[in-house]
Amino acid sequence: MKYRSLASVVAFTAVVAASMLMQTPAAAQAPAAKATPAKTVPAAKAWTAPLLPNGTPDLQGVWTNNTVTDLERPKALAGKEFYTEAELKDLQKQERQRLYVTETEGQPPANHSGVEGAGADDVHYDFSQFGLDRAQAKLAWSRRTSIIVGPEGTIPPLTPDARQRLAEIRAKTKGHEFDGPEMLPLGARCIARVNVVPVLPAAYNSNLQIVQGDGYVAIETEEIHDVRVIPTDGRPHIPGNIRQWYGDPVGHWEGKTLVVDTTNFTELSPFRGAQNLHVIERFTRVDQDTILYQFTVEDPGMWTKAWSGELPITKIDGQIYEYACHEANYGLADTLRGARVAEAEAAKNSAK
Amino acid sequence: MMKLILIGGLLLAAAAPAWAHHGFAAEFDQTRPLKLKGTVTKWEVTNPHSWIHIDVKGDDGKVVGWMIEGGSPNNLYRLGLTKDSLPIGSEIVVDGYQAKDRSAKAVGKSVTFSDGKRLFLGLPGPESEPDKK
């Protein structure tokens, strides 16, 4: 695969590494399971990237970034950036086994409290009954041991400033998690989710649809029906004082790669505490069924250095459906009401 | 308990959703488990959660309407199901936990038809494989 113009040596290295990685075909998880070819050689492929009638690369279609790969590398895998082919096959087998156990014995309790460090509880509907277990949808497999690339594979340390800011937010929140709607997570309020920019995997429905028109690339993420309409005609960012949940994206083509630069995030973005987030993304179609997605996140006031991630986005046969969220968000009201009932009972008991 | 499956030195965490959008234990009470049997009056195919409405007849003969929280229907559509896949009048059994606000709402940890067959996706799907050991 050749790329006509690349911004930097770093990008080139990432792409070469990724193209080697992409020779591991995505194992189909859909009912019509395809046999996974044992080995593929890049030079033998005669695939040419499809172009739109107006000559721009075609990224269109319905895709998923559903994955087993965590954002950060597990401590037990420190220093190991890639699985071998054999280890990947093992992972895939274990994933199928895990799903079988879930479907027959029920899913294991986990922490559903939304409070970090809380113990496991059982209070949840069965994902696999609704087809929401990640293994019940197509998985975009990768040999990476974390989405974040590099020897560490973790989000860099916070700056002292950020550490203090987050400590203050935590102190203000503690004991007040259910005081009012503004205390609940943005996702629970149906305002914004972490899977939109960068395009990180969601727990389920981790799908997106790309539609390209003249001078624009539109990316709709299924949850929460969020659309980014990215101009590629060179227009500048919006004024700096206008801040948005998902920022302001502007894009341009570098050869076959769509490069998107996003600024103007609010300081209450899904990366809570980050005040001047800057996200750079690269979308490159590397074969008929795969987009290689790479991103870099930086905020000098938040992290000591920029961090980058990479994940494959693979084509799915289905389509995305409306995920309306706010319109039937009974859970938010129920959560607040539940907290008020618990407080009233606690007050009654202490009054005794 | 969270199981970490060791595969030749590798780790694959059990798939609790990494970016769950809110705490369910804030909405439903682990200390109030229940088992309900009722007739479906409506299936609200909504997001972020769907809700199955059932009429439950109590021991006193009175009928109480309950709302049972379930999952997003979107992937069911991709797997070929529609809003008609849970017919009105179906008899279902709900194993779950009551809402923290003590109302006639519950989360259905497991929902079956009265013959024991699991709702929506029967066991096990083609994506999973039985233990060959």
Add this chain to the structure above:
Amino acid sequence: MMGWIAVLCCVLSLAAASSVAQVSPYRAPRTADGKPNLSGIWQALNTADWDLEGHAAAAGPVASLGAVFAKPPGLGVVEGDQIPYLPAMAAKRKNNQANWTNLDPEVKCYLPGVPRATYLPYPFQIVQSQNNVLISYEYAGAVRIINMGAPTKAPADSWMGWSNGHWEGETLVVDVTSQMEDTWFDRSGNFHSSALHVVERYTPRTADTMDYEATIEDPNVFSRPWKISMPLYRRVEKNVRLLEFKCPEFTEELLYGPLRKKD
């Protein structure tokens, strides 16, 4: 003699038919795949979202906002001026009108459905490709993707409905079904049932304007199909784009305020 009259009548009726089908002879620039190019950011410039039917100005629902949120006047966008409700449905509209701030889904920032999404007082953007036409609406981040291939069926109702589209000459025709019954047409309580069927027609009129028509059919609520029509205007400012109007946040006090912890 009768032969001439027959030919003349035939020619005249053909001419009449073609002038009804093609309101203007404008031919829009083409996309690379040869279709009229509707891409861009558009907005309606009328008071249809206040009231589809013609209306005089009136005081608004919030006294402290005075003239800022008073009801502006409008000529109306309904062909034939009046929406043909079934007699049994007139009472429901009256009740909606009387209680609109409590009942109008726009107040709660619920997704608006079609055709209301088109004439809300916010811009929308058309991103047009061969197999899909995506319309992104600034209001509430509403979006729909119009399938331009072989028509498909909805698995369930949705707020923005299910859209199948095709081209008829210069016009994009969109068939919209399976909408939730909870949406309204405007702030004046005009409503529908789950049987709603909408057919939209988008026809470029000049380089920066478009004719928009929507035929509305719902035998549960109306005695016959009826039509609305209006021009849409291109937003031509330099570097224009849609901005975020994620309004669920602005409705939280209204919806959840009473559930807040009291100090």
